Amino acid sequence: MLTPIPVTELSRMKHQPPLAARSEQLAPRMQTSEPEAFLPASVPMNFGRNAEIYAEDETAGYVYKLISGVVRISKLLPDGRRQISAFHLPGDMFGFEVGDLHHASAEAVGSVKVVAFKWHSLLSATASNDFVHELLNRTMIGLRQTQDHLLLLGRKTALERLAAFLLELAERSGQDSQDSVLDLAMPRHDIADYLGLTLETVSRMFAELKENGTIRLESARRVHMINMDKLKAMAA
Amino acid sequence: MLTPIPVTELSRMKHQPPLAARSEQLAPRMQTSEPEAFLPASVPMNFGRNAEIYAEDETAGYVYKLISGVVRISKLLPDGRRQISAFHLPGDMFGFEVGDLHHASAEAVGSVKVVAFKWHSLLSATASNDFVHELLNRTMIGLRQTQDHLLLLGRKTALERLAAFLLELAERSGQDSQDSVLDLAMPRHDIADYLGLTLETVSRMFAELKENGTIRLESARRVHMINMDKLKAMAA
DNA sequence: CGTGGTTTTGAGCCCCTTCAACCACCGTGG
């Protein structure tokens, strides 16, 4: 089991956001046989809302395992258009790259706790073959999810996209029963940039789902999934 | 950062003489003894135009290395809408999946030669660590390309998409000099399903690039790249 | 030459965007 390591010099890295000062608590303990169980130096880190964990084209030195909160991975065009390629939930790993530069940026959607691992030590000659298999497996799962997202962006309508998004979140956060409640960590603008839409369209599609009777909005961020089967049918 | 693994024995394998499509016989003996050390059964196969190499949801038993021709990887929605997630060129490997089912289908765009490897034998306990690294590297490269494609599908205009597509093909087939000629293996409909457009829009964008003076169409499938820098500027 | 598949071009329309106004919520401070 991983022993929580006190915040070290890494915590003074340039990306540590100012408001991380109030969150000096230790990372929660983990109860798994996951990769970090046999890995070298791990460093808990905290990030505040919208804090940058790493930037596109920045040198990639660390791999991150998300403990709590939500992280968005995004790319920007020169004129500011943004595409979010993934939202990461607790348990996900991110930040490993081919080559030595990050190919997209990672930002905290809300408050985020991660554990950072030195990347090159993970794949050193002494590293376990099991870990490479684990990493391959996670990468292949990520590739599969990204290919699904290609189909969504290339071929689905706005309503289908939002329905698929809500179902994806519900499934990933373990809420797949009827009438479950879904708490959205991210604002409409992030949802829009994930679904390849504008935030206004996202808002209108929420309204349409509401009128359809498939969801109920307790607040903008709190969604009741009333008719999961109908949602699935609408996700195409 | 994953250092690029030098091309392994797998990549050096000579392509076998053509056999009948979907041949069940074993490959002839290799000239070197290394390949069979960790690549037991390799089978050369040929496919004709639009032939299915494997289908979505089919049991995944083989990994394929493309020798010649172009392969498209695609997913279908129930109503027939199609998204092509990748075109594979000679040298590419495809067909490895997490889980035991193919998550997308693979079809030959034109005439195709591949070598098929039994999947399970590649990742067995006795399999070379180098091969797992190579596979991880290829998967991560594929993930990076797919994330780039998300940005294209989610945020780029039709003209930007076609410009980016032509540049991608030119780069991948090694034609990055000025006034190079690009032979498109795929019809407009495939380009459209790759770029998330209709074939009519693709045709119109070709016309627009022609009028821009960035390309010249010797025929519908043969593109002269006249102004590569302008193309790059247009790809956003 | 026909013939079928592919590509181009045209005309009208629609889904989503753009632009804009308004509202809801919330922590802060007078």
Next chain:
DNA sequence: CCACGGTGGTTGAAGGGGCTCAAAACCACG
């Protein structure tokens, strides 16, 4: 206690980029 500003969300009106439907042109191959 309420005014205040700021962030985030909703709603409306109008426009446009790409789609749909349609037809013609092109092209390889019998």
